[in-house]
Amino acid sequence: MSLKTDSGESIYEIDTWLKSCPQGYLRDTAYGHKPAAKENPFLFEDATTREQALMGLAHFVAGERAALAASSGLINAMPDEASKIFLSTQTLDEGRHVEIFTHRMMDLGLKTAQERESFIEGNVNKNLIKFAEVLLEKVDKKDFVSAITGQNIILEGMAFSVFEFSRMQAQFMDPVGAQVLEGVIADERRHVGFGENRLGKLVKEFPEKRKDIQDTIKGMTHYMVETFRGVLKANAKIMEEQMKRFSHLFEKVEFIPGKKLLDTTPEEQFEFLLGRIKNEHKKRLERLGVEYTAG
C-alpha cells in the first residue's frame, strides 16, 4: 500500500493535513463558516425551528465528544507511527467539531455552559451515550481493532451520512449551519478513509482479525439503530408539522429524483437514511472481507 498521494505527498503527515484543512478549506473561516455568512433570521425568531436545530446540535456535540475521547485515547494504542500521527490530526478535527457545534448552540441562544449541558442531558438519546461508553471501554483496553471499527467505521460512517443529510436540510433553513457542516463532512471523509484503509491492511495481514471486527459491529450497531429510532420517535410529529408549515418552500423539492419531499413522511426519510447507513456499513465490511451480521 502506498502512503503517498498521486502528487507524492505523504498521506498521513501533519504537513499534508495542514495544507488540506486549516490552510485549505478552513482558511478565513470562524467556527466553521465564513464570518460574513448571512443567517436566516427565521431560525432565531421561530421557536420550533430553533428547537429542532438545537436538538440536532445536541446529538452532534454528544457524538463528537465521544469521537474526541476515542481518537485521543487511541493514539497510544496504535502500533505504527503513521497511524499515531493521523490520529493526532483526527483528535484535533474532533475537538474542532465539539467546539463549532457548541458554538452554534450558543449562536442559537444557549449562551451558558449550564444551559447547554442541561439541554444536552435532557435531549440526547440514551443509546448514543451507551454507544460512546462501549466505544471508550474498547479504547481503554487498547483494543485498537475494535476501537477503530467502532469509531472510524460505525460512528464516523454514521456521522458522515447524517451530516450530509443534515446539510441538505440545512440549506433551506440554516445556511450558516450548512457551511459549518461542509467542513465537518470533509473531515469525516478523511476519518472514514483512514479507518477502512487501516483495517483493510490489517485483515490482509491477519485474517483472524475479521472476527473481532464482526463482533464489534454486532455489538455496537444496535445502539446506533436505537439512537435513530429514538430520535425519530421524539421528532416525527414536529417534523411533520414543520413540513406542512413550510410546504410553500418545499413544493418543488424532491427528496430523491422522482420523489417529492412533501410526499414523504419523517418515518420514510429516517428509514431511507438508516437504510443508506446500514448499506454503507455492509458494503464497507464486504470490502474488508467481513460478513455484516448486525440487525
Add this chain to the structure above:
Amino acid sequence: MSALVMFDDSDAPVLGVPEKERHRYRKQRCPDEEETAATVVCPCCRVVITLEEPKYDGMRVFCHPCNNWLVIRKTAEGFRTEVAY
C-alpha cells in the same frame, strides 16, 4: 423553476481536494449514482471522480477526500472500482 433535489449534491463543493484537481471531483447526483465510462464513484467516500483517460484493468486513481488509492478492475460485467489497502 426546475426541481431542487435534496440528494442531488452535485453542486456542493468537494472540500479537501488540491485546487488543480477540483474540476474532476463532485458529489453524487443521486444516491447510488452509477459510474460511467468517464467517472468512478469512490466506494469509500462516494465522491464522483472524472477520469483523464479511458479506464483499463489495473488503473489506479487517488481519491483526495478520503486519501485512498482506488483500483479499477475489468470484469465480465464491465469495470469495478475497488479500494486498494
